[in-house]
Amino acid sequence: MRWWHDEIARMLGRMEDTRKRVGDSYPHWCDYETGKWTTTVDGDWTGGFWPGMHWLAASYTGDQGYRAQALAQKQGLQNRTGVESVFKSFPFYFGGVLGAVLFQDKEAADFAIVGARSLAAMYNPALKLIPLGAQAEEGDHISSLESSIDSLHASPFLLWAAQACGDEKMRQIAVDHARSVIALHHRKDGSFIQSSTLDASGKLVRHHTHKGYSDTSTWGRAQVWGTLFSTMAYLRAREETSWLDAAQRGADWWIAHVPKDHVAFWDFDDPAIPNTERDTAATAAASSALLKLGKVAKEAAARSKRPCGHAGISASCQRTLAPGKESASFTRVERGRVAPFHSMTSSVRASSVGSTSMPSALPVLRLITSSYLVGACTGRSAGFSPLRMRSA
Numbered sequence: 001m002r003w004w005h006d007e008i009a010r011m012l013g014r015m016e017d018t019r020k021r022v023g024d025s026y027p028h029w030c031d032y033e034t035g036k037w038t039t040t041v042d043g044d045w046t047g048g049f050w051p052g053m054h055w056l057a058a059s060y061t062g063d064q065g066y067r068a069q070a071l072a073q074k075q076g077l078q079n080r081t082g083v084e085s086v087f088k089s090f091p092f093y094f095g096g097v098l099g100a101v102l103f104q105d106k107e108a109a110d111f112a113i114v115g116a117r118s119l120a121a122m123y124n125p126a127l128k129l130i131p132l133g134a135q136a137e138e139g140d141h142i143s144s145l146e147s148s149i150d151s152l153h154a155s156p157f158l159l160w161a162a163q164a165c166g167d168e169k170m171r172q173i174a175v176d177h178a179r180s181v182i183a184l185h186h187r188k189d190g191s192f193i194q195s196s197t198l199d200a201s202g203k204l205v206r207h208h209t210h211k212g213y214s215d216t217s218t219w220g221r222a223q224v225w226g227t228l229f230s231t232m233a234y235l236r237a238r239e240e241t242s243w244l245d246a247a248q249r250g251a252d253w254w255i256a257h258v259p260k261d262h263v264a265f266w267d268f269d270d271p272a273i274p275n276t277e278r279d280t281a282a283t284a285a286a287s288s289a290l291l292k293l294g295k296v297a298k299e300a301a302a303r304s305k306r307p308c309g310h311a312g313i314s315a316s317c318q319r320t321l322a323p324g325k326e327s328a329s330f331t332r333v334e335r336g337r338v339a340p341f342h343s344m345t346s347s348v349r350a351s352s353v354g355s356t357s358m359p360s361a362l363p364v365l366r367l368i369t370s371s372y373l374v375g376a377c378t379g380r381s382a383g384f385s386p387l388r389m390r391s392a
Contacts, residue, residue, distance in 0.1 A: 008060065011053075012057060012061070015053060015054075015057065017035075018037070019069075021035065021036075021037050022037050022039050024076075025039035025040065025041060026039055026040045026041070026042070026043040026044070026046070026047040026050050026073075026076065026077075027039055027050060028040045028043075028044055028046055028047075041076060041079075042076055042077065042079040042080060043076060043077045043080060043091050043095075044137060045085065045087040045088070045090050045091065045137045046090070046091075047076070047077050047080070047091045047095070048074075048077060048090050048091030048092060048093060048094035048095035048096075049090075049094050050073055050095075051069070051070040051071075051073035051074045051077070051094070051095040051098075051099075052070075052094030052095060052098050054066045054067070054069045054070035054073065055067070055070045055094075055098040055099045055102055055103075055108075056098065056102075058070065058102070058103070059102045059103075067099070067103060067105075070095075070098075070099055070108075071099070071105070071107060071108065073095070074095040074096060074099075074108065074111055077091045077092070077095050077111075077115075078111070078114075080092070080115065081114060081115055081118045082118070083133075083135050084122065084133040084134045084135045084136075085132070085133045085135045085136040085137060086119070086122065086130045086131065086132050086133055086136060086151040086154055087132075087136055087137055087150065087151070087153075088115060088118070088119055089115075089119055089151075089153045089154040089157040089158075090153060091115070092111065092112050092114075092115025092116065092119070092157065093112065093153070093156075093157045093160075095108075095111065095112070096108045096109065096111040096112030096113075096115065097109075097112045097157065097160055097161075100112060100164070109164060112157075112160075112161060112164075113161050113164060113165050116157060116158055116160075116161030116162075116165075116170065117161075117170070119154060119157070119158065120158060120167075120169075120170045120173050123173045123176075123177070124144065124202075126200060126201060126202055127145075127147075127180065127198055127201075127202040128176045128177075128179070128180045128202055129147055129151075129176065129177045129180040129181055129184075129202070130151065130154055130173070130177050131143070131144045131145060131146055131147055131198075132146040132147060132148060132151060138210045141195065141197070141208065141210060145197060145198045145199065145200065145205075146195065146196070146197055146198070147180075147181060147184060147185075147195070147196045147198060148181075148185070148194055148195040148196070148210065149181065149185040149192050149193070149194055149195075149222050149225050149226045149229075150194070150221075150222075150225050151177075151181060152177075152178060152181045152182065152185075152225060152226065152229035152230065152233070153225070153229050153232075154174070154177055155174045155175070155177050155178035155181075155229065155232075155233040156174075156229060156232035156233045156235070156236055157174075158170055158171070158173060158174035158177070159171060159174045159175075159233065159236035159237055160236060162174060163236070174233075174237075175237060175240065178230075178233045178237075178240070178243060179240075179242075180202070182226070182230060182242075182243065182246050184196045184198075184204060185207075185222075185226060186226060186246050186249070186250070189253065190249035190250055190252055190253035191218045191223060191250075191253050191268075192218070192222045192223050192225070192226030192227075192250060193207045193208075193209065193215075193216075193218075193222065194208075194209040194210055194211065194212055194219050194221075194222035195207065195208050195209055195210050196208070209222070212267050212269075213267040213269055213270045214269065216269075217267050217268065217269035217270070218253075218257075218267065218268040218269055219266070219267050219268075220264045220265065220266055220267060220268060220279045220282040221279065221281070221282045221285075223250060223253065223254055223268070223282075223286075224254070224282045224285045224286045224289065225285070226246070226250050227246075227247050227250030227251050227254060227286065227289045227293075228247075228285050228286070228288060228289040228292075230243045230244070230246045230247035230250065231243075231244070231247040231289050231292045231293055231296075232292075234247060234296070235292070235296065244296065244297070247289065247293055247297075248293060248297055250289075251286075251289060251290055251293050251297075254286055254290075255290075258283075258286070259274075262283065263278050263279075263280055263283050264278065264279050264282050264283050264286065265277070265278060265279065266278065266279045266282075
């Protein structure tokens with residue numbers, strides 16, 4: 001599909017521009033009107049996306065310069081090892097696991113395993129999960145008794161690491177974490193609530209949201225992360241069929257509620273719909289989940305999910321990456337709220353730098369990387385193609 005290759009070319013160009021702007025730092029927030037980045041020295045929770053993009057670029061283009069840059073960029077992320085946050089799974093996964101899977105890079109694998117061991121050390125056996133932690137990047141409601149569906153990403157990361165280093169205890173932690181987080185946050189109707197507060201025994205005290213419209217609404221990214229990370233975890237532990245069931249129910253809910261143009265609103269229960277923000281990053285991640293499920297779900301379910309995944313990818317790329325196709329209805333959203341800046345996880349939209357309209361490529365990493373590593377699980381390697389199975 002030519003349009004997809006065109007979008008990748010634009011992303012690669014945007015990466016080159018971003019490298020010039022951020023130097024040795026990690027891009028974190030960008031003023032989409034000026035192109036000026038706010039950076040970090042240790043990556044924060046988004047830092048792994050930057051080397052992750054370079055691992056993927058190296059795989060797609062064959063240019064080993066991208067691989068060298070990825071290895072160099074992961075160095076600053078090592079400081080995340082000591083951070084008490086369940087979200088450190090993201091920098092170590094994207095910064096290390098991608099290199100280990102795509103290139104069998106030992107340095108990248110060792111880096112990721114160190115991060116996995118520090119993450120596993122946060123496990124609370126009484127709760128049977130890894131809590132958010134005192135330094136979790138949420139801003140409020142963070143402690144050793146808080147959890148969220150966002151944290152489910154820790155399980156596929158730890159499952160990879162456990163297999164890589166032969167650590168059965170780590171594997172059990174990953175399994176316990178997934179079982180607990182899915183059970184806590186998956187509603188009976190198939191939707192996912194974002195956050196939960198627990199007592200010291202692990203019993204649910206209350207549900208709430210860190211980023212959604214309300215404590216009872218369905219934040220778009222909560223739905224996506226529950227569906228995508230359940231799928232990813234299942235792909236590394238095929239005996240856990242309840243995770244596949246959760247992913248399928250989450251996907252069915254998404255398909256039933258996403259707008260006809262396939263681009264999700266930031267929260268499905270915002271009363272201002274349709275006059276509210278869209279979230280193309282959530283849409284991209286949902287497309288990844290749907291494509292994965294199209295390969296592993298039951299045949300009838302697969303037929304209903306793969307076309308929706310394709311449609312979501314097309315809508316995200318063609319409507320918001322193509323130069324000159326900015327739309328006021330696609331306002332940037334940062335983890336569920338309208339953001340004053342463009343960030344590595346905000347909605348994809350064109351950005352103006354000088355007189356040139358350029359696509360902001362970084363958020364699309366969620367689509368590309370979360371479409372990638374299923375191939376690693378099944379022995380296939382598919383480069384950048386969104387229509388082949390890859391697990392992030």
